[in-house]
Amino acid sequence: xxxxxxxxxxxxxxxxxxxxxxxxxxxxxxxxxxxxxxxxxxxxxxxxxxxxxxxxxxxxxxxxxxxxxxxxxxxxxxxxxxxxxxxxxxxxxxxxxxxxxxxxxxxxxxxxxxxxxxxxxxxxxxxxxxxxxxxxxxxxxxxxxxxxxxxxxxxxxxxxxxxxxxxxxxxxxxxxxxxxxxxxxxxxxxxxxxxxxxxxxxxxxxxxxxxxxxxxxxxxxxxxxxxxxxxxxxxxxx
Amino acid sequence: xxxxxxxxxxxxxxxxxxxxxxxxxxxxxxxxxxxxxxxxxxxxxxxxxxxxxxxxxxxxxxxxxxxxxxxxxxxxxxxxxxxxxxxxxxxxxxxxxxxxxxxxxxxxxxxxxxxxxxxxxxxxxxxxxxxxxxxxxxxxxxxxxxxxxxxxxxxxxxxxxxxxxxxxxxxxxxxxxxxxxxxxxxxxxxx
Amino acid sequence: xxxxxxxxxxxxxxxxxxxxxxxxxxxxxxxxxxxxxxxxxxxxxxxxxxxxxxxxxxxxxxxxxxxxxxxxxxxxxxxxxxxxxxxxxxxxxxxxxxxxxxxxxxxxxxxxxxxxxxxxxxxxxxxxxxxxxxxxxxxxxxxxxxxxxxxxxxxxxxxxxxxxxxxxxxxxxxxxxxxxxxxxxxxxxxxxxxxxxxxxxxxxxxxxxxxxxxxxxxxxxxxxxxxxxxxxxxxxxxxxxxxxxxxxxxxxxxxxxxxxxxxxxxxxxxxxxxxxxxxxxxxxxxxxxxxxxxxxxxxxxxxxxxxxxxxxxxxxxxxxxxxxxxxxxxxxxxxxxxxxxxxxxxxxxxxxxxxxxxxxxxxxxxxxxxxxxxxxxxxxxxxxxxxxxxxxxxxxxxxxxxxxxxxxxxxxxxxxxxxxxxxxxxxxxxxxxxxxxxxxxxxxxxxxxxxxxxxxxxxxxxxxxxxxxxxxxxxxxxxxxxxxxxxxxxxxxxxxxxxxxxxxxxxxxxxxxxxxxxxxxxxxxxxxxxxxxxxxxxxxxxxxxxxxxxxxxxxxxxxxxxxxxxxxx
Numbered sequence: 001x002x003x004x005x006x007x008x009x010x011x012x013x014x015x016x017x018x019x020x021x022x023x024x025x026x027x028x029x030x031x032x033x034x035x036x037x038x039x040x041x042x043x044x045x046x047x048x049x050x051x052x053x054x055x056x057x058x059x060x061x062x063x064x065x066x067x068x069x070x071x072x073x074x075x076x077x078x079x080x081x082x083x084x085x086x087x088x089x090x091x092x093x094x095x096x097x098x099x100x101x102x103x104x105x106x107x108x109x110x111x112x113x114x115x116x117x118x119x120x121x122x123x124x125x126x127x128x129x130x131x132x133x134x135x136x137x138x139x140x141x142x143x144x145x146x147x148x149x150x151x152x153x154x155x156x157x158x159x160x161x162x163x164x165x166x167x168x169x170x171x172x173x174x175x176x177x178x179x180x181x182x183x184x185x186x187x188x189x190x191x192x193x194x195x196x197x198x199x200x201x202x203x204x205x206x207x208x209x210x211x212x213x214x215x216x217x218x219x220x221x222x223x224x225x226x227x228x229x230x231x232x233x234x235x236x237x238x
Numbered sequence: 239x240x241x242x243x244x245x246x247x248x249x250x251x252x253x254x255x256x257x258x259x260x261x262x263x264x265x266x267x268x269x270x271x272x273x274x275x276x277x278x279x280x281x282x283x284x285x286x287x288x289x290x291x292x293x294x295x296x297x298x299x300x301x302x303x304x305x306x307x308x309x310x311x312x313x314x315x316x317x318x319x320x321x322x323x324x325x326x327x328x329x330x331x332x333x334x335x336x337x338x339x340x341x342x343x344x345x346x347x348x349x350x351x352x353x354x355x356x357x358x359x360x361x362x363x364x365x366x367x368x369x370x371x372x373x374x375x376x377x378x379x380x381x382x383x384x385x386x387x388x389x390x391x392x393x394x395x396x397x398x399x400x401x402x403x404x405x406x407x408x409x410x411x412x413x414x415x416x417x418x419x420x421x422x423x424x425x426x427x428x429x
Numbered sequence: 430x431x432x433x434x435x436x437x438x439x440x441x442x443x444x445x446x447x448x449x450x451x452x453x454x455x456x457x458x459x460x461x462x463x464x465x466x467x468x469x470x471x472x473x474x475x476x477x478x479x480x481x482x483x484x485x486x487x488x489x490x491x492x493x494x495x496x497x498x499x500x501x502x503x504x505x506x507x508x509x510x511x512x513x514x515x516x517x518x519x520x521x522x523x524x525x526x527x528x529x530x531x532x533x534x535x536x537x538x539x540x541x542x543x544x545x546x547x548x549x550x551x552x553x554x555x556x557x558x559x560x561x562x563x564x565x566x567x568x569x570x571x572x573x574x575x576x577x578x579x580x581x582x583x584x585x586x587x588x589x590x591x592x593x594x595x596x597x598x599x600x601x602x603x604x605x606x607x608x609x610x611x612x613x614x615x616x617x618x619x620x621x622x623x624x625x626x627x628x629x630x631x632x633x634x635x636x637x638x639x640x641x642x643x644x645x646x647x648x649x650x651x652x653x654x655x656x657x658x659x660x661x662x663x664x665x666x667x668x669x670x671x672x673x674x675x676x677x678x679x680x681x682x683x684x685x686x687x688x689x690x691x692x693x694x695x696x697x698x699x700x701x702x703x704x705x706x707x708x709x710x711x712x713x714x715x716x717x718x719x720x721x722x723x724x725x726x727x728x729x730x731x732x733x734x735x736x737x738x739x740x741x742x743x744x745x746x747x748x749x750x751x752x753x754x755x756x757x758x759x760x761x762x763x764x765x766x767x768x769x770x771x772x773x774x775x776x777x778x779x780x781x782x783x784x785x786x787x788x789x790x791x792x793x794x795x796x797x798x799x800x801x802x803x804x805x806x807x808x809x810x811x812x813x814x815x816x817x818x819x820x821x822x823x824x825x826x827x828x829x830x831x832x833x834x835x836x837x838x839x840x841x842x843x844x845x846x847x848x849x850x851x852x853x854x855x856x857x858x859x860x861x862x863x864x865x866x867x868x869x870x871x872x873x874x875x876x877x878x879x880x881x882x883x884x885x886x887x888x889x890x891x892x893x894x895x896x897x898x899x900x901x902x903x904x905x906x907x908x909x910x911x912x913x914x915x916x917x918x919x920x921x922x923x924x925x926x927x928x929x930x931x932x933x934x935x936x937x938x939x940x941x942x943x944x945x946x947x948x949x950x951x952x953x954x955x956x957x958x959x960x961x962x963x964x965x966x967x968x969x970x971x972x973x974x975x976x977x978x979x980x981x982x983x984x985x986x987x988x989x990x991x992x993x994x995x996x997x998x
Contacts, residue, residue, distance in 0.1 A: 005821070005888055008888055009889050009890050018817070019817060019820060019821050022815060022817040023812060023818045023821070023822075023888075026811050026812050026815060026818060027812075030808040030809075030812075033808070034805070034808045037775070037776075037779070038801060040779065041800065041801065042801075044782040045782060045787055048785045049786075049788075049789075050719075050786045050787055050788045051786070054786060055719070055786060055983050055990055056719035056720045056784060056785045056786040057720070058720075058721060058984055059720065059723065059784050060721055061722075061727065061777070061780065061781075062724060062726070066780075067724060069780055070723075070773060070776045070777055070780060073772070074769060074772055074773045074776060077768065077769055077772045077773075081765040081766065081768060082765075084765060084815055085761055085762055085765050085815065087815075087817065088816050088817035088818060089816065089817065090817070091816075091817030091818075091820075092754070092757055092758065092761070092816040092817040093758075095820055096757065096816075096820070097755065112592065154585065154592055155584075155585045155586040155589075155592045156583055156585070156684060158749065158824065160824070160892065162821070163903075165820060166821075167749045167821065167824070168749050168751075169749050169750045169751050171685065171750075171751045172585060172679070172684070173678025176751055188903060189890070189903040191895075191901060192892075193749075193825075193892050193893075194583070194824065195508065195578060195583075195893075195894045196592075197508075197577075197578075197592055197593065198505045198577070198594070199504065200504075200894060201504055201507070201895045201896040201897055201900060202504075202897075206902075243544035243545070243546070244542070244543045244969070244972065245537060245540075245545065245546050245623060245626075245627035246546045246547070248542070248627045250626050250627065251625040251626050253625075253626070255622055255626050255627075258621075258622045258626060259547065259618050259619075259622045262617075262618045262621055262622065262652070263618055265653070266614050266617075266618075266652045266656060268656070269652070269653055269656025270655075270656035270657075270659045270660055272657065273656045273657025273658070273660035273690060273693075274664075276657070277657075277661070277664070277675075277686060277690065280686070281686075285681060287681070361667070361673055362671065364681070365673070365675065365682060368664075368674065368675060372664065372667060372673075376663065
């Protein structure tokens with residue numbers, strides 16, 4: 001009832017439920033008013049169909065008794081808007097303004113047309129010799145609070161993880177920090193959510209959410225690759 | 239030339255149609271220059287490097303051009319007064335004085351830009367110079383357009399025709415002048 | 430004072446000749462001819478924009494197939510198609526038809542004037558507009574191809590050739606848009622000045638038909654909002670062609686500045702196209718419910734409030750774009766606030782139906798369906814204006830379905846409403862009602878079948894501007910692809926229904942029953958003259974005088990159920 005999006009897509013972060021809640025709240029409120037309005041609308045059309053000998057009425061809408069039919073609904077819209085604003089702002093603050101202390105940090109780099117990720121490696125620290133760099137696959141531990149440092153090498157991209165309900169544009173020349181904490185293991189899509197050229201549609205990546213054991217095993221199986229040696233992805237043919 | 243529609247001669251708002259139209263034109267131009275200058279100001283506030291570059295604009299030339307434009311606005315006002323009195327030929331002469339002011343402004347600017355380009359301050363040197371040439375260039379294109387319009391209006395006024403257009407050209411010209419009044423401090427004085 | 434001016438006019442000016450033959454269509458300054466030029470150009474561009482939608486939807490539904498009548502939709506072609514579909518529909522269909530065509534045709538007629546105040550400026554506006562359309566179409570044939578960076582043109586993709594790969598096309602696109610802006614600025618000056626000054630004697634501000642008010646307010650909104658974008662377009666053009674770095678972060682520029690400049694215009698722009706459509710709907714609803722518009726003054730004040738508020742919401746397009754997160758909260762508040770006057774307008778229109786005597790003619794069906802469908806567009810906007818929800822919804826198909834539920838009612842339904850309603854006045858003949866209703870029902874049902882699935886797909890995570898969803902495992906579930914196919918078939922049905930309208934239009938143009946002056950028994954001044962109106966609209970000595978407002982239907986003091994504005998008491 002309050003997590004309607006989950007019928008369509010798993011919810012895998014600590015705040016995806018909150019975002020789903022705002023969505024669902026809006027759905028029920030606007031859905032109710034929408035259906036009521038449409039019902040009144042269609043009922044009026046039926047009720048006041050042209051009939052022989054019946055003339056239309058002369059109603060100016062300027063009288064208080066007439067205006068109240070508009071004023072009350074529009075006050076209701078205002079009240080529900082305020083409710084929705086409060087719910088939305090709370091979630092926005094939690095996801096975008098708060099920055100809880102991280103347990104791990106990853107670097108996420110968008111470019112034409114691939115995602116590259118730098119993981120901290122066994123020492124748990126980013127920008128050290130044992131960092132693990134990958135292309136198009138981000139490995140994270142479940143129930144761990146991550147910061148991501150988002151960059152772009154060329155044009156605007158956008159780091160989107162639908163199961164987290166997370167999205168953040170990547171701007172060349174800037175490093176934008178955000179956070180997430182995964183709550184479910186599994187392998188899910190990462191998408192680019194800002195048109196970035198011919199290869200925008202092939203810039204899919206995967207996020208692999210692992211238990212601590214799986215994550216350690218994965219790290220052990222990687223040899224540290226320097227980010228610089230990742231190179232450019234091959235140009236997309238027209 | 240076909241006759242004017244009756245619509246043009248009505249005045250339900252109490253203002254002559256031509257004047258109303260020129261004011262709306264000015265409104266639309268204010269937002270264009272406003273957008274450009276607001277962008278410039280935001281960049282300027284965010285980048286100290288701008289001040290370093292701005293030091294190289296020539297304040298004296300800018301001041302001279304300001305004086306030229308203000309004087310040309312004065313002659314435009316005087317042209318309007320003459321037109322109101324029905325003295326077409328005098329209005330035309332004063333409009334020509336305004337046009338000479340416009341051409342002087344453009345000549346000075348051409349000289350100024352040549353100097354700056356030769357010193358290596360081109361449109362791509364830095365974002366300050368990009369703004370400098372774009373803003374002043376956009377303004378200069380309006381000066382050119384205004385001068386051309388005034389030539390046509392002066393030609394008619396000399397024959398005592400369409401005298402109401404002298405005021406309209408003047409309103410546009412004052413706007414062009416006021417844009418410069420904003421550009422001058424932003425590009426030349428703030429260093 | 431107005432009377433003296435009229436007398437003066439008769440003595441000094443009088444009739445000017447009507448141009449005839451080919452010269453009429455090329456050089457006429459008559460507002461009605463110019464209106465038709467805008468309308469037909471807009472409708473031609475709509476066919477092009479609609480065809481693009483067909484091609485890219487076929488690619489999404491059947492990835493990699495050779496699309497009939499188009500060929501293979503490669504990734505680049507896909508981006509070109511979606512970019513130009515959006516730009517064409519907004520700038521070369523919605524604006525010319527709703528504002529320029531209806532504005533030009535209706536404003537002088539509804540005000541009791543013989544033409545716009547500046548007929549030659551009017552002609553120039555159309556010529557610049559036509560040039561802008563030609564430039565846009567030319568961009569398809571240049572080396573590097575047409576622009577492919579979305580109608581929003583975000584840099585650095587749109588600024589640097591090495592990223593966008595279409596340097597000439599990108600600049601042509603930008604120049605085309607800039608010329609279109611100039612055309613509408615000039616046109617707007619004409620509309621505003623004509624409405625302020627050239628009203629018939631006796632026509633006070635509250636006697637002006639709502640559609641005229643709406644077009645004028647839209648013109649003012651456009652004028653006030655487009656300036657910063659014109660400045661931005663100059664800056665982007667410089668970046669593209671000259672190598673400046675206004676938006677190039679490698680050299681100290683800021684790509685987000687473009688977004689602010691764009692959306693500062695872009696948001697008011699949606700109201701620029703919405704208002705004329707709502708005006709058309711009001712004028713139709715009053716005629717076919719035989720009822721005065723409910724609370725005319727409230728409608729006006731609501732429109733002004735919407736106009737002002739529309740300047741305060743723009744960054745809701747940029748919630749996750751890297752703006753300061755604190756700013757997002759302000760824009761959520763303003764965005765949800767703007768839903769209040771819009772809702773009020775919808776309520777007022779619905780209230781107009783109460784106590785009416787409603788006939789469901791084709792124009793009335795279109796007008797009513799505008800309300801029913803625009804309501805969906807309006808409420809789905811709330812999901813996007815609420816920042817917390819937009820984190821997920823941004824750049825998904827939910828956004829796309831939302832804006833098609835606003836734009837299609839505005840540009841397609843609104844246009845059909847207006848064209849079917851004023852066709853008799855424009856051409857002197859009646860359209861066929863049966864064909865009109867068949868066209869209506871197929872179009873409306875198909876339209877809903879296209880976009881309701883897209884709401885679901887967007888909520889399930891489908892992102893925008895993706896040419897092939899099979900690249901993404903989570904988006905490749907069978908039910909999702911089934912929905913994409915269904916939506917595409919619905920689009921094909923909708924497109925195939927349009928020849929019914931075209932046939933009705935052109936057949937009735939030559940063989941429809943003659944219309945007479947006032948086939949609908951309506952009140953506004955355009956119905957007092959011949960159909961189609963002659964050059965000058967009325968004989969020079971018979972320009973109307975106005976005695977009452979435009980919506981005095983079933984007034985207690987009137988014998989008939991309507992009371993034309995120009996009938997003395």
